[in-house]
Amino acid sequence: MPELPEVETTRRGIRSHVEGRRLTGWEVRQPQLRWPVEVPAKLRNARLLRVRRRAKYLLFEFDEGALILHLGMSGSLRIVETGSPPGKHDHVDLHLDSGYTLRLRDPRRFGSLHYQDNVAEQHWLLARLGVEPLEDDFDGAYLHRMSRKRKIAVKSFLMDGRVVVGIGNIYANEALFMAGIRPRIAARRVTRARYDLLASQVKAVLQAAIEEGGTTLRDFVGSDGRPGYFRAELKVYGRERLPCVVCATPLTGIRTGQRATVYCRNCQH
DNA sequence: ATAATCACCTGCTCGC
DNA sequence: TGCGAGCAGGTGATTA
Structure with missing residues (x-):
């Protein structure tokens, strides 16, 4: 059950492998997660600038927008060599220009993957969220x-x-x-x-x-x-x-x- | 407006 | 050994 520390740990674990890379393609083997998976075609060859976290969401920021990922109850990310065979619950692959792939596994499929143009925080899922517990305004x-x-x-x-x-x-x-x-x-x-x-x-x-x-x-x-x-x-x-x-x-x-x-x-x- | 409940989904444990 | 029941849990939607 990824909670905030696990999401943050995941972010730190993958960031060096994805920041600065271009997205060369992707595969969505199971589009039915909590909501239908969104990966717009215009992201092909887009450069992934950085990975941020807001609440338990991971925000993959590109020049013109962001992929918004939630790991739900059972989701996990790993970096695999592009082309390595997916397991039963490996639902989404994001292929990077490094020869590696960011792979989402989520057996219970409570996770989600959305896209938002411009600023990720404008997405309806993020718009009404409260303060971050580790920030100073939480006291x-x-x-x-x-x-x-x-x-x-x-x-x-x-x-x-x-x-x-x-x-x-x-x-x-x-x-x-x-x-x-x-x-x-x-x-x-x-x-x-x-x-x-x-x-x-x-x-x-x-x-x-x-x-x-x-x-x-x-x-x-x-x-x-x-x-x-x-x-x-x-x-x-x-x-x-x-x-x-x-x-x-x-x-x-x-x-x-x-x-x-x-x-x-x-x-x- | 606030609070309680439901729903989504699969893997695992438990009792019979 | 097999099988159905119950449980776990993030969080938006629905109902009270």
Whole structure:
């Protein structure tokens, strides 16, 4: 489940292989991802200037527009030699003038590939997104201000992409644990001071995961292309009924808004 | 307007 | 051993 750190790790892993290259062609073997795959004909021989990230989207910028890629739940990118045989779930190939191909694999097909002329952020998928969690405008004051009328669980609030992007289920659980906040508390009832702590813990856990991805980053050439998932560092996610790493109390597993939620009833209030 | 639910899709685990 | 059921999860669309 690529979350923001995994997407960022992917970006760093592939950028040196694609930036500055021309797109010589492509193959779309399965056009039905979450939305129909878009690769306009005018991109042939276009130069890929750079790869950026916005939320969990990877933006491949060309002179006149950008391809907008989302890895969904099961997507991954790898760099392969052009002509190497695709696997069952290798849905899209982008051929580069280096003799290599950027290959998208996505077994569950929750990912997407769109094209947007000019600035990628003008695309409807990106237009209403909230702030980036690692930028300075994401802080306790922002969370406090945005939550004043919100009755939803603070965990659901934290995962609302119109508020702040890139915080999926795994890191929402982790950040709330680190901040000592119970996931089901109404967002509007969390104090400014506690939002200060929550914002800083969100940054810390995402940054740590990105650095972990950097250290465990596999070679994106010829490998399976999947960055590490920070598994060893997770303190609550996937650990229901196991002892809390701080106080040894068995962790509580619940569901908030259809999502698996794990917390420590002793450490989080 | 906000909140809750649904839908998309496949691989994997589980119980029988 | 085989098989259906349930689950996982990002996020836009739909319903309440």
